[in-house]
Amino acid sequence: MEMVEEKVRTFLISELGWAGERDRLTNDLSLIDAKVLDSLAIQQMVAFLEDEFGIEVRDEEVLPSNFETIGAIARLVDSKRAA
Amino acid sequence: MTNALAYKLQRLSATYRREGPKATAGQVLTWVARRLYRSEDHLILSRPATEDLPFAVGAGLEVRSLGESDVEAVLKLTRNDTRPFVRSRYPAFIALLDGELIGCLWWVDRTIDPDHPDMVLHHIELEDAEAYAFYLFVREEYRGAGVSTEFLSRVLLELRELGYKNVQGFVVASNRPARWLFSLVGFEVTRTITIRRLFSLLALADRRLLIRNIGPKRRHAFGDRLLLSLGR
Numbered sequence: 001m002e003m004v005e006e007k008v009r010t011f012l013i014s015e016l017g018w019a020g021e022r023d024r025l026t027n028d029l030s031l032i033d034a035k036v037l038d039s040l041a042i043q044q045m046v047a048f049l050e051d052e053f054g055i056e057v058r059d060e061e062v063l064p065s066n067f068e069t070i071g072a073i074a075r076l077v078d079s080k081r082a083a
Numbered sequence: 084m085t086n087a088l089a090y091k092l093q094r095l096s097a098t099y100r101r102e103g104p105k106a107t108a109g110q111v112l113t114w115v116a117r118r119l120y121r122s123e124d125h126l127i128l129s130r131p132a133t134e135d136l137p138f139a140v141g142a143g144l145e146v147r148s149l150g151e152s153d154v155e156a157v158l159k160l161t162r163n164d165t166r167p168f169v170r171s172r173y174p175a176f177i178a179l180l181d182g183e184l185i186g187c188l189w190w191v192d193r194t195i196d197p198d199h200p201d202m203v204l205h206h207i208e209l210e211d212a213e214a215y216a217f218y219l220f221v222r223e224e225y226r227g228a229g230v231s232t233e234f235l236s237r238v239l240l241e242l243r244e245l246g247y248k249n250v251q252g253f254v255v256a257s258n259r260p261a262r263w264l265f266s267l268v269g270f271e272v273t274r275t276i277t278i279r280r281l282f283s284l285l286a287l288a289d290r291r292l293l294i295r296n297i298g299p300k301r302r303h304a305f306g307d308r309l310l311l312s313l314g315r
Contacts, residue, residue: 032267033138039260039267040227046259062259063266064137 004053004074011048012070016041027071037067049073055080090162121280124256127205128270132214132243132250136236137269144230146237149175149187156184161220165189167305168218171196176241178221178234186221186234190214190242190250200296200306205253205276206289212248219261226260235268290314 009025012018016036018025031037037045045067046057055077066076091114099107149157154169157177168175168189173196178186191199193209201217202209209215216238221231242250254261256275279287286293286307293307 030138035229035232037263038227038229039231039264042263043259059256059259059262062263 004077005070007052008049008070008073011045011052012036015044015048025070027074028069030068031070032064032068042067045073049077053077053081118283119281121283123278125205125253125276125278126256126262126272127207127274127276128252128254128265129273130239130250130265130268130270132239132247134269136239137267138236140236140240141229141233143180144185144233144237145179145182146176146234146241147179148241149177153177153184157187160184160222161187161218164220164305165218167299167303170300171302176234176238178230178237180225180230185225185230186219188216188219188234188238190216190238192247198303198308200303200308201253203309204278204286204288204293204307206291207251209251210249212246214242214247214250216242216250216252231264232267235264239268285310 005027009022012025012031013022018036042062046062049055049057057076057080061076066072095107095110098110157165157175158169165175165187173189173191175187175189177184178188191202192214193211197209199215199217201207202215207215219231219235221234225231239250250270251273252265252270254265256262276289281287284295284297286295290313291309292311294310295307296303296305298304
């Protein structure tokens, strides 16, 4: 699971314009409060997760509860891969 | 020539230059097919205006009610799409950044227009102190920077100030950015309606048959009216 979190962290920095320190992107930092995941970035994030981890994220799963933090995203990916 | 037609011709021309005649013909066929028959799911959304927002709302935008002096700028911003709303004297909120108009969001309540075409199409009947928000528009270059989220959040606060207790709206299910935006500020899906359109003229929705209001100057020219209902 740590690997998922690291890949998501790298994606946030390289593609979604996270300009702060990498260390600040903790697993429980709210990406919504930090204004990282806006309505366009969420599209990119979902496409990234689907390509990178070979999963399908359904539209109804694109909810703040699944994408609020890196930890929540990793749990979503993990649950999809386990299914 | 209507704006919509001019826009389509521009897109066709761009496709022809970029991809050639075969791709252009394919695009024309797709448009024709979509005019003959189209089916899409609409999600009806609702949110108590009295509930606090799940995050601190930014103060970078100026958000205020649409005034007479703003109308021309809004029509220009929305490429005249909103002219029927102006004609119907619907209220709207506008967003300005450094004095420049960058967005608008329109709304009604049951006293302003109980027969708003969106509400007829989606079978929505508003209660007292309930508002229906529609046509959220933010200039393209400002999308994706949290501007829409701040604008929508501020509108919710404004509606609460005006005494509204609940706000409804809808998004097309396949429009993921819009779904995300509305879910971010706390809207929940209350119903899903499948809209089936025939010849861009008739709509079947929720066991009802509706027909497009034709004629740009007709009241509710932007939507449908009910022809036949088979009950819910």
